[in-house]
Amino acid sequence: MNKVMRKTGVLLLAANIFVASTISISPLGAQAANETVQVSSYEMTKAEVYALFINRNPSNDIRDGLNYVPVNDAIEAVSLLEDTTQQTELRAILDKAITQLTAKIKTSLTIETTLNGATEITGELVSQTAFIAEVYNAAGEKIAMTTGMATGNNTYRVALNHVNRYNEDGTWRDMGAVTLEKGMKVKVYVNLLRSNGQRFVATTLTQDVIGIPYEEAVAAVSALFLNDDPKEMVALTTSKASVEEAQRKVNILTPAPEKEVLQGYVDKAETLVGARDAFEKITLSADHKAATFALNNAEQSYYTYQITVNGKSVQTTSSVDGAIKKCCNVE
Structure with a gap:
């Protein structure tokens, strides 16, 4: 809508008189046929804000x-409204929409093609979301930047054959091509506006450019286990994050x-890390015939765990006291 029309909210309709292919508009109020349609800019803007929500309901x-x-x-x-009270009211509703949109964008962003020799960056992102992609060298200096927009299927693909290139001191160099190399980093981020018009970073994701895929995948998977041996137990330093990074590779x-062999090892590590992290402590009774589990969150207490006590396999009972779960006695 025209900004002037939005601001004034007044639309004038007058009787048209056609004479010799010319049109004359009579002055306002000169004829009974003239009408003045008063359109509230507040109501128009309110409807525009409400339209951001399901069923046009901000609740x-x-x-x-x-x-x-x-x-x-x-x-x-909203910024064009002259009444500050109306602005405050609608901005509060806008903040809700912006917060939810930010969360949606944040959970959708991924970076996929960060391989040595790649000439593009691809990934997933909420449809029609504009983003900025940057490439950094091994020293952490930005060497390239470009922009793009996610497509209708919630993915993006941005070529690196014609991007902004920068010198080591950060000054703009020229437009040209960049090829990803091992040791570089790729950063993708999305800027949004707050309800008051201030720009902020809604989400950002940085990923290393990896070299020889198979060798790096083997190294990442092996590092999840003691002595770098997938036949062993998971290492104490292995975390959910390191398992996810190995899975990505x-x-x-x-x-x-x-690849199937490596996937099996990743699945094993994920299972073992999950089981290890499920318990904070296992306490045996004095006669070693019963065990009490202290779980690290209440949700895990609803599962049944099979354990071995005194050489016999038993299962935990269904009784739960907060995050404590007791094992049945071993006869």
Whole structure:
């Protein structure tokens, strides 16, 4: 909508008189046919803000498929209101939409192609979301930057054949091509506007450029276990994050028997880390015929665990006291 029309909220309709292919508009109030349609800019803007939500109801969540474009339009519309009380009211509703959109974008962002020799960056992101992609060298200096937008299927692909290139001191160099090399880092981030028009980083993700895929995948998987041996127990330093990183490197590999072997080791590590992290402490009774488990969160207490006490396999009972679960006695 025209900004002037949005601001004034007044639309004038007058009788048209056609004479010799010319049109004359009579002055306002000169004829009974003239009408003045008063349109409230507040009501128009309020409707625009409400349209961001399911069923146009701000008590609901944001509607499916919402992206930053209509949100930005609504932010601009609110800024044109002259009544500060009305602005405050609508900005509070806008903040809810912006918070939910930010969370949606944050959970959707991934970076996929960060291999040595790659000439593009791909990944997943909420449809129609604009983003900035940057490439850093091994020293942490930004050497390239470009922009893009996620497609309708919630993915993105940005070529590195014509990007902004920078000198070591951070000054702009030229437009040209960049090829990813091992040791570099790729950063993708999304900027949004707050309800008052201030820009902020909604989400950011940085990923290392990896070299020879299979060798790095083997190293990452082996490092999850004691003595770098997948036949051993998981190492004490292994975490959910390190398992996820190993999984990412295995995912990059092309289908092959070797990939299936590595995937089996990752699955094993994930299971063992989950089991290890489920318990904070196991306490045996004085006669070693019973065990009490202290779980690290209440949700895990609802599962049944099979253990071995005194050489006999038993299961935990279903009784739960907070995050404490007791094992049945061993006869």
